[in-house]
Amino acid sequence: MIGYNDALAILRNVCRPLPVQRLACAPGLVLAEDVFSDAALPPFDNAAMDGFALCVGTAGAAAGSCYPVAGAQAAGDAGLQAQPGVAWEIMTGARMPEGLDAVIPVEQVEVLERASDGRALRIRLQADLPQGQHVRRAGEDVARGERVLTAGTRIAAPQQMLLAALGVAEIAARRPPRVALLNTGRELVDDPMQPLASGQIRNSNGPFLAARIADAGAVLVVRETVADDPADFLNALERALAAGADVLLSTGAVSMGRYDFVPDALRQIGATIHFHKVRIRPGKPVLFATLPGGALFFGLPGNPVSSAVGLRFFVEPALRMLTGLPPERPLKLPLSAPYGKRQGVRVHLKGRVMPDAAGRLWAQVLPGQESFRIAPLAWSNAWIVLDEPDGELPEGALVDVYGLGHLLGLQVEGSCA
Numbered sequence: 306m307i308g309y310n311d312a313l314a315i316l317r318n319v320c321r322p323l324p325v326q327r328l329a330c331a332p333g334l335v336l337a338e339d340v341f342s343d344a345a346l347p348p349f350d351n352a353a354m355d356g357f358a359l360c361v362g363t364a365g366a367a368a369g370s371c372y373p374v375a376g377a378q379a380a381g382d383a384g385l386q387a388q389p390g391v392a393w394e395i396m397t398g399a400r401m402p403e404g405l406d407a408v409i410p411v412e413q414v415e416v417l418e419r420a421s422d423g424r425a426l427r428i429r430l431q432a433d434l435p436q437g438q439h440v441r442r443a444g445e446d447v448a449r450g451e452r453v454l455t456a457g458t459r460i461a462a463p464q465q466m467l468l469a470a471l472g473v474a475e476i477a478a479r480r481p482p483r484v485a486l487l488n489t490g491r492e493l494v495d496d497p498m499q500p501l502a503s504g505q506i507r508n509s510n511g512p513f514l515a516a517r518i519a520d521a522g523a524v525l526v527v528r529e530t531v532a533d534d535p536a537d538f539l540n541a542l543e544r545a546l547a548a549g550a551d552v553l554l555s556t557g558a559v560s561m562g563r564y565d566f567v568p569d570a571l572r573q574i575g576a577t578i579h580f581h582k583v584r585i586r587p588g589k590p591v592l593f594a595t596l597p598g599g600a601l602f603f604g605l606p607g608n609p610v611s612s613a614v615g616l617r618f619f620v621e622p623a624l625r626m627l628t629g630l631p632p633e634r635p636l637k638l639p640l641s642a643p644y645g646k647r648q649g650v651r652v653h654l655k656g657r658v659m660p661d662a663a664g665r666l667w668a669q670v671l672p673g674q675e676s677f678r679i680a681p682l683a684w685s686n687a688w689i690v691l692d693e694p695d696g697e698l699p700e701g702a703l704v705d706v707y708g709l710g711h712l713l714g715l716q717v718e719g720s721c722a
């Protein structure tokens with residue numbers, strides 16, 4: 306049986322990034338090339354405050370100085386040339402009139418004279434005004450030609466904001482992978498309203514994995530439940546491929562039981578099985594294959610937590626490889642209590658990361674680590690991963706911690722005080 310690192314090396318060899326396309330900017334795309342700005346941000350000098358714009362030079366202007374006001378400049382008004390010695394009323398974001406170099410906020414100005422429409426005609430400064438005050442300079446945020454985003458960045462709202470500000474309509478990117486999910490097992494019931502017959506259980510892996518696949522930046526194109534019949538399974542596989550799936554996932558039927566048909570069914574259609582069974586817990590029977598047309602196939606074990614580990618530690622790294630995201634790195638956090646690791650394999654533990662009263666984070670191994678126990682999974686907010694070999698870990702030992710999803714980060718709420 307291979308170890309996790311060898312399995313990951315096989316994934317790296319097999320998973321080729323999806324083709325690069327020119328696509329309209331949208332959250333979820335992963336940049337395939339660096340983005341350089343062909344505009345400056347801000348695009349022109351503008352006011353950071355509502356007030357009055359003046360030319361004060363390097364000496365600045367002193368409190369008490371008086372100025373006539375030539376007019377008003379609002380956001381959206383085109384540039385204009387200011388005459389020496391006059392002020393312009395100005396609004397936040399308005400283009401600075403040419404020749405003016407400082408803005409005094411309206412709160413620091415006394416209006417000495419107003420027109421009949423209320424417009425200020427003459428002002429006195431109530432504070433000193435240094436050159437450059439409250440002026441946002443062109444290019445201060447982003448210079449023209451600057452590299453603003455690097456290849457391998459996933460577009461989320463902040464990147465979308467930057468690209469929108471720069472007027473970038475299209476990027477060289479990789480689309481989200483398309484994933485199909487087939488849950489196998491004649492015991493499974495999908496309809497929550499359907500009473501369970503003897504021996505039946507509800508399909509809980511299906512909704513869990515569907516939600517996790519969306520969180521993992523992929524698009525679920527097919528989700529089916531199939532009985533323990535290889536022919537039904539292969540038909541469902543065909544439908545998934547016809548729907549354009551890049552990655553196919555199955556749950557169940559991948560271990561040693563009499564009805565564990567997935568490996569044989571895959572061989573029957575000429576799939577290449579790269580590995581089956583990895584030295585991990587839970588999730589040992591995980592299988593990875595390439596289908597004849599090139600689509601990737603992951604056979605996840607049926608036990609609920611085993612399917613979760615299969616998705617998090619095999620499928621999600623593969624999704625990163627397909628989209629050109631760099632490998633994930635775990636956080637290192639201290640264990641909240643001693644833990645004796647005796648499983649003889651790499652383990653993925655349902656964990657809870659919580660801040661103590663001082664705000665320091667601790668990683669707790671939750672009780673109930675068996676792979677059929679889903680209640681502790683619902684209380685977990687992290688995976689604690691302990692690699693081979695075994696050993697006694699004292700309280701405070703630094704361990705590898707992963708968020709629940711590769712794009713979710715660590716979501717810490719509440720406190721254990």
Ligand SMILES: Nc1nc2c(c(=O)[nH]1)N[C@H]1C(S)=C(S)[C@@H](COP(=O)(O)OP(=O)(O)OC[C@H]3O[C@@H](n4cnc5c(N)ncnc54)[C@H](O)[C@@H]3O)O[C@H]1N2
Pocket residue numbers: 488489490492493506507508509510511556557558559560561562565587588589590605606607608609611676
């Ligand atoms: N003799 C051996 N038996 C088992 C071994 C082994 O090495 N030798 N491995 C065990 C391990 S570890 C795992 S994990 C499971 C994996 O089995 P399968 O992948 O073949 O899964 P099934 O037998 O179909 O189901 C296992 C378990 O999970 C429940 N299940 C399945 N699908 C769902 C679903 N969609 N929602 C909720 N629960 C599901 C199913 O009812 C079974 O209880 O094999 C061990 N056995």
Ligand code: MOO
Pocket residue numbers: 585586587588589590606608610611676677
């Ligand atoms: O490895 Mo199984 O996934 O322990 O239950």
